[in-house]
Amino acid sequence: MWRRAASLSPLLSPSKSSLLHQGLCRLTFWGAFTTDIMHPAKGGIASKEKLPFITFVLGGPGSGKGTQCAKIVETFGYIHLSAGDLLRKEIASNSENGKGKIVPSGITVKLIQKEIESSDNYKFLIDGFPRCEENRIAFEQIIGMEPNNVLFFDCPEDEMVKRVLSRNEGRVDDNIDTIKKRLKVFSALNLPVIKHYTEKGKVYKVNAVGSADEVFEQVRPIFTEVCNRISAGFEVCDYNNFKRFWMD
């Protein structure tokens, strides 16, 4: 069963230099009461009809993030951004960013930002990111906001190992040695990020054991509730957040 730690209140990060700030400064007092942002400066995230509604999808390697994201896309019309896929594409394109070195957070965030800015949707699943505190902080500084919520697939290690070893996607990192390293990274670096958002009441924790359809039956009511809150106008624009953000 899934549970959410506390009520959700998407807080915009107070950092004034953020992209959103440049855009939102144009927000009129009246605009703060509506769910649609006035069309501010050209380009950038804030020039879209609405603020991006962002869900981080986290969990260990093989916990089922990609599989469940595909089902959420199909059922609820989100855009699925897999940070791992974006990085693999970079490496394949042999760009400066991907030549075998460990990509710094800022570059991963910019890959994600580019996808958000070029999409005509405003609901995004960011799959497999952030993977550490440094990732999380870079996202907040560059994008200028926190995620609206976080979906965490909780899966026992032996089940994750079994699934990754039978995942025949031709990935060079799907072997027993690398999976063990990735599991160590997950518990050392990813779990503190999940703890951070749990303390902010933003995490929906889902038991990832069971068939993909059984797991999705836990995911479905979460997104039904979230979609209801978005259409009620609460999630995309919370006046108090904007007032604090706008008046500071």
Ligand SMILES: Nc1ncnc2c1ncn2[C@@H]1O[C@H](COP(=O)(O)OP(=O)(O)O)[C@@H](O)[C@H]1O
């Ligand atoms: N609930 C499940 N039960 C069994 N196998 C699953 C389940 N969910 C996903 N898989 C399979 O396990 C592998 C890893 O799933 P994936 O969605 O890629 O996980 P992640 O993106 O978290 O690494 C894939 O081969 C996928 O088909």
Ligand SMILES: O=c1ccn([C@@H]2O[C@H](COP(=O)(O)OP(=O)(O)O)[C@@H](O)[C@H]2O)c(=O)[nH]1
């Ligand atoms: O923001 C990210 C996302 C992924 N990765 C790297 O890309 C690999 C594959 O990530 P992906 O999410 O595709 O793996 P999965 O959890 O789906 O097996 C990870 O092990 C990381 O080493 C990274 O460095 N930063």
Ligand SMILES: [Mg+2]
């Ligand atoms: Mg994946």
